[in-house]
Amino acid sequence: MRSIEPPLTVRDKIVWVGGVNILELAQQFGTPLFVTDENRLRDNYKRIVGAFASTYRKFSLQYALKANNNLSILRILRSMDSGADCSCIEEIILAKKAGFPPNRIIYTGNFNSDLELNMALKERVMINLDDTAQLTRLMRFGRPKTLSFRINPGVGKGKYAGLVFGGKRTKFGVDEKKAVEGYLSAKRFGIRHFGIHMMSGSAILEKEYFPRVAERLLKIAGRIAKKVGIEFEFINIGGGFGIPYKPSERVLDIQFIGKEVGELFMKLPSKLSLGTPTLMIEPGRYIVGDTTVLLAKVHGKKKGAVTTYVGTDAGMNTLLRPALYGAYHQVYVANRIYHRPSPENITICGQICENTDVIAEGRRLPSIKEGDILAILNAGAYGFAMSSQYNNRPRAAEVLVNGSTVDLIRERETVFDLTLHQKIPERLKN
Numbered sequence: 001m002r003s004i005e006p007p008l009t010v011r012d013k014i015v016w017v018g019g020v021n022i023l024e025l026a027q028q029f030g031t032p033l034f035v036t037d038e039n040r041l042r043d044n045y046k047r048i049v050g051a052f053a054s055t056y057r058k059f060s061l062q063y064a065l066k067a068n069n070n071l072s073i074l075r076i077l078r079s080m081d082s083g084a085d086c087s088c089i090e091e092i093i094l095a096k097k098a099g100f101p102p103n104r105i106i107y108t109g110n111f112n113s114d115l116e117l118n119m120a121l122k123e124r125v126m127i128n129l130d131d132t133a134q135l136t137r138l139m140r141f142g143r144p145k146t147l148s149f150r151i152n153p154g155v156g157k158g159k160y161a162g163l164v165f166g167g168k169r170t171k172f173g174v175d176e177k178k179a180v181e182g183y184l185s186a187k188r189f190g191i192r193h194f195g196i197h198m199m200s201g202s203a204i205l206e207k208e209y210f211p212r213v214a215e216r217l218l219k220i221a222g223r224i225a226k227k228v229g230i231e232f233e234f235i236n237i238g239g240g241f242g243i244p245y246k247p248s249e250r251v252l253d254i255q256f257i258g259k260e261v262g263e264l265f266m267k268l269p270s271k272l273s274l275g276t277p278t279l280m281i282e283p284g285r286y287i288v289g290d291t292t293v294l295l296a297k298v299h300g301k302k303k304g305a306v307t308t309y310v311g312t313d314a315g316m317n318t319l320l321r322p323a324l325y326g327a328y329h330q331v332y333v334a335n336r337i338y339h340r341p342s343p344e345n346i347t348i349c350g351q352i353c354e355n356t357d358v359i360a361e362g363r364r365l366p367s368i369k370e371g372d373i374l375a376i377l378n379a380g381a382y383g384f385a386m387s388s389q390y391n392n393r394p395r396a397a398e399v400l401v402n403g404s405t406v407d408l409i410r411e412r413e414t415v416f417d418l419t420l421h422q423k424i425p426e427r428l429k430n
């Protein structure tokens, strides 16, 4: 047995997840199939919590449900004492269904409707507003116990332009000046408990970025607290912790980040009269990204003018990230892993009627045959979550592997799901 990349190992030239041969999984459950390794999920959670909490004990991790909303995954994380970061009411309902208590749920929407504001109040979750203008609307429905604002710290970083959420070109958050006005009016409305938040980008692999931007937020928080005359119960530095997608990329040094950020929280709040706030983070990708491999079956191969197309049953409807950002996902031919790469330039695509229907471009892989099973790595974050029924393709199934135990955690959709909410007016029947 040889480990290739978590959560995969190789035995007899075939890829395994945990104690399970993925060819057997593909046969039993069909493809495309998302296969999640429970032990990797638990390890990722423990590693990131340990990195922060060992330096600064007043720490809370809010798992970002948008990365992967599978209820079984949520239940595992909750059983390990995770909190939840929710971007809409539906995510709050999912989090509650998985057992997250309201006081461990933070709701960060943007351009919230009245209905959403009202429901967030009723659900008694922590409310984090993306704009100060929303406060007056929120107050029409009641007064939240705790309120925070999402700050745009003036800088941002992300692996792709679409993943930069701070700085000048983003719809998210408010600047420091506007935040001061927001907290002042919150105080006038009688709100007594406050937090502050930022989320400045995603898929970041530069370890130094995190303490740098955390220090920036702490200083912003210090100035706001002084001007407004409040303390912050929590300071949320967001998610954004990257994972290596390309073979050339290195694992993020989360121990360094936890220690450096933790030390800032030990040192700066007392200097800035910020009391002893809870250090909050809200990672998605770091926890679920590398837990999951997407299995796809090869249905054909066609020589084009500049590349050879390998067509599989997983396309942009199954894994959108390559089409959306040009994102890279490592691909293995799971049933012939150590064969030498053929000289062909390969483009792996799906069955969707779009030219953007690409999973991987410009790859050299062992010569691929119809019927081969491909393993597409790092599909746990924004994988199933971003999948769609485009071209009327039912969404894929998900299984959870723990050692040699395999559980189906989401059934494959069928044609029935495509018409589930459609209505035909009486006048069109007959």
Ligand SMILES: Cc1ncc(COP(=O)(O)O)c(C=O)c1O
Pocket (backbone or CB within 6 Å): 064, 066, 067, 085, 108, 199, 201, 202, 203, 238, 239, 240, 241, 282, 283, 284, 285, 286, 381
């Ligand atoms: C507000 C907020 N928090 C947390 C996350 C999770 O980010 P990541 O998966 O990069 O950790 C996101 C992702 O878009 C987000 O928008």
